[in-house]
Amino acid sequence: MNKNLSYQRRMRLQYASLMVPALVLFTVGLIVPIIMCFYFSLFSWDGFAAEKVFLGLGNYTQIVHDEYVMGTWKFTILFAVMNSIIADVGALLLAVLLDSAIRARTLHRTLVFIPCLFSSIVTGFVWKKIYSVVLPGIVESLGLKIYTQLFGSPNTVMAGLTIANCWQWIGLWMMIYLAALQSISPEYYEAARVDGANAVQRFFHVTVPMLMPAIITCTVGLTTGALKTYDILVTATEGGPGRSSNTIVYYTFNAAFKLKQYGYGSAMSVSLIIMLLIVAVVQLKLFSKKEVQL
Amino acid sequence: MKKAKAPKPKYTWSTFGLQLIALVVALFFAFPLVIIVNNAFKTTRELAMNHPLSMPEQFNFNNFANAWKKLELGTAFANSFIYTGVSVVIIAFVCTITAWAIARGQSRFFRFSRVYFLIGILIPAQALCLPIYLLWNRMGLTNSKLGLIALYVSTGLSFGIFLQTNFMKTVPIDIEEAACIDGCNVYQTFFSVVLPLLKAPMATLIITQSFSVWNDYMLANLMIQSKFKRTVIIAMKTLFSTTTSDYATAMAAIILSATPIIVLFVALQKQFIKGMTIGAVKG
Numbered sequence: 001m002n003k004n005l006s007y008q009r010r011m012r013l014q015y016a017s018l019m020v021p022a023l024v025l026f027t028v029g030l031i032v033p034i035i036m037c038f039y040f041s042l043f044s045w046d047g048f049a050a051e052k053v054f055l056g057l058g059n060y061t062q063i064v065h066d067e068y069v070m071g072t073w074k075f076t077i078l079f080a081v082m083n084s085i086i087a088d089v090g091a092l093l094l095a096v097l098l099d100s101a102i103r104a105r106t107l108h109r110t111l112v113f114i115p116c117l118f119s120s121i122v123t124g125f126v127w128k129k130i131y132s133v134v135l136p137g138i139v140e141s142l143g144l145k146i147y148t149q150l151f152g153s154p155n156t157v158m159a160g161l162t163i164a165n166c167w168q169w170i171g172l173w174m175m176i177y178l179a180a181l182q183s184i185s186p187e188y189y190e191a192a193r194v195d196g197a198n199a200v201q202r203f204f205h206v207t208v209p210m211l212m213p214a215i216i217t218c219t220v221g222l223t224t225g226a227l228k229t230y231d232i233l234v235t236a237t238e239g240g241p242g243r244s245s246n247t248i249v250y251y252t253f254n255a256a257f258k259l260k261q262y263g264y265g266s267a268m269s270v271s272l273i274i275m276l277l278i279v280a281v282v283q284l285k286l287f288s289k290k291e292v293q294l
Numbered sequence: 295m296k297k298a299k300a301p302k303p304k305y306t307w308s309t310f311g312l313q314l315i316a317l318v319v320a321l322f323f324a325f326p327l328v329i330i331v332n333n334a335f336k337t338t339r340e341l342a343m344n345h346p347l348s349m350p351e352q353f354n355f356n357n358f359a360n361a362w363k364k365l366e367l368g369t370a371f372a373n374s375f376i377y378t379g380v381s382v383v384i385i386a387f388v389c390t391i392t393a394w395a396i397a398r399g400q401s402r403f404f405r406f407s408r409v410y411f412l413i414g415i416l417i418p419a420q421a422l423c424l425p426i427y428l429l430w431n432r433m434g435l436t437n438s439k440l441g442l443i444a445l446y447v448s449t450g451l452s453f454g455i456f457l458q459t460n461f462m463k464t465v466p467i468d469i470e471e472a473a474c475i476d477g478c479n480v481y482q483t484f485f486s487v488v489l490p491l492l493k494a495p496m497a498t499l500i501i502t503q504s505f506s507v508w509n510d511y512m513l514a515n516l517m518i519q520s521k522f523k524r525t526v527i528i529a530m531k532t533l534f535s536t537t538t539s540d541y542a543t544a545m546a547a548i549i550l551s552a553t554p555i556i557v558l559f560v561a562l563q564k565q566f567i568k569g570m571t572i573g574a575v576k577g
Contacts, residue, residue: 014480015399019407022392022451029426029448030414036425094319101305102313111320114327117555119509119527122548125534126326129541134329137346167323179567228420231511235534249420253512256424265424272421280416 034273040266052263059267069268072246079158079247080226080279087166087173087222092215094170095177096207109178113171120168124236127151127164151237154244161245165232169225173218180214181207216287223279227272248272334358334545341542357546365529365547366521374508374526375554376439381446382503386496388447389454394488396455397462398470408459414452419445423516430517442517446507454499461495497565501558508555526551 041059043052063069098109115123128151135148147153150160188210192202208215230249233239239246239254248268256265333341334357335350361367392411396404419426426445427436435441470487514525530551533544559566 011480012399012401015395016403018391018395018480018484022388022411022455023407025388025444025448026411026414026451028429029445030417030419030422030452033422033425033429034413034417036429037422040425040428097312097316097319100312101309102316103305108316108320111327112323114556115323117505117509117559118548118552119511119530121511121527121531121534122552125544126330126548129333130326130329134346141345167326171323175567224416224418228418230420234511235531249423252421253423256427262424262428269421269424273417276416276418276421 037266037269037273040263041270043263045263046260048260055263059264060271062264063267063271068243068246069251071243072248072251073271075158075245076227076229076247079161079229080223082158082162083165083226084219084222086162087170088215088219090166091170091173091218092177092211094174095181096203098174099178099181109174112174115168116172118168120231121235123164123168124232124234127160127167128236131160152241154241157237157241157245161232161236164236165226165229168232169222173222176214176218177211180211184210212287216284219287220280220283223283224276227276227279248275330545330548333542334549336542338540338542341540355546357542358550361533361543361547361550364543365532367526367529367547367550369522370524370526370529371554373439373523377442377446377514377525378504378507381443381450381507382500384443384447385450385454385503386499389451389458389499390489390492390496391484392451393455393458393462394484394492396459397465398467408455411452411455414449415456419449420512423512427516436517437519437523438517439523442514442523445513445517446510449513450503450507454503457499457502458492458495461492465491494565494568497562498568501562501566504558505555 042054042056044055044058045052094112098105098112102108131148131150132152139146139148147156150156150163184207188206189202192206197205227247228249229247230253233245233247233250237245239250249272252265252268252272255261255268329346332347332350335353335355336344337351337356340348340351392407396408430436430441430445433441435444465488469491470483508525509527510525511527511531514528515531518524518528530544530547533541533547
């Protein structure tokens, strides 16, 4: 008995030793920066001066009163909501569509998937050219007058970025839904059909419940992905026109490295971290309730 | 997992309707790709004078040669291959041993570790660019190849460990127990028994991480200033930021930069899809 116990302890120590590299790298590369972020957010600091001025929660009260930051938050949240809903529903519907009996399914799937192999700065640049050069050319030769420069006005920049962002990412999440669809046994559909359910009813009462684990993965992934948007803005809008398309990450990057407001930037990062955690916890809670009901 | 092949459903009028919708969708997704390829072969004069949808007058590869020379893509490609290759191999290995330890070690410490690593999925490195830069600067790791690789590894761990622990649940423990009935240690078990079983999920991890490391702009831009250490994506960005009307070269550069990733995807497509099924769906 005693020998057995010490054997188990030795095994456990050996297993633990395998985790040392990951624990060290992860702690240094992610956990320490999170703690640093909280610490810096309490100071006014330019990043280089030896003296930091302690502000307490001063940076946070300034954020609440800063019109630009609030505008940035509004844009970030709206962008995340729009993108996660459109891309999630789009990916699910496309997966069902490209899993149906249509011809040339592989070709269709490949075309939808390819955009996610490009860098986001490519997406931003290409769609900027489409909106500013290609579409105006097409509209003109059709003799129509439609405003196509979606990145050029604060009112349409959100729509323009959403189209570009969904174009890039829908394919990736569609692949996950497609994979999950394969694991649903056809018997469920057969049973539903026997009970007289039409295609729409089968979708909502068989497909959606069976895909719940995949839906959770995709929704959480899409929302956090949209909340951290940065790369696409660098080439698409540079946060413009004016300041109309700044996300929190984009604004923080500029506050820190262009304006040297390290303390203020850190406070914004902290607010983003809190936001990300709240969103993830709320979504997981909501979805796990749904799963229990099945 | 495998199910009997169902008889092919009949092609009805409603299928035809779906086919039309699929065609429209495919056109939307293909349109920007067509624009990239089409413009990559045009001259500056054609860009300015001709209709944006017109075909290039002749297919020559001048833009590609230009992009290669202007951006010194030889160096940039070598750098990108090093960053991607080294960090992805390290990620795949470290994530696999960690996930295996989490799955097999049975105590509170391992359950806690699983949640601890999940923090990295919820809080992405993008939100932490500022403290990461300061920390790396303090350690002398900014503008260094080693520093960027370390950053890619530490930010890639969470997703990898998440994917691998999900896969571990499908690996039966019996084989390991049988192999080590006479009490060989954990390291021998891992290398002689477990590692060969895990080739497939490791391949999945290698592909997904290669995509994100190769295409990363933000972290590379944050860390690397030297022209001799920059990645393909950073080099390409210099063509995007200029306001010149010669974006044909930029389009050619886009094709060049995406080629390795597209080749990798085509080569390992089956493996990738299989891994996504197991890792992401059975979570």
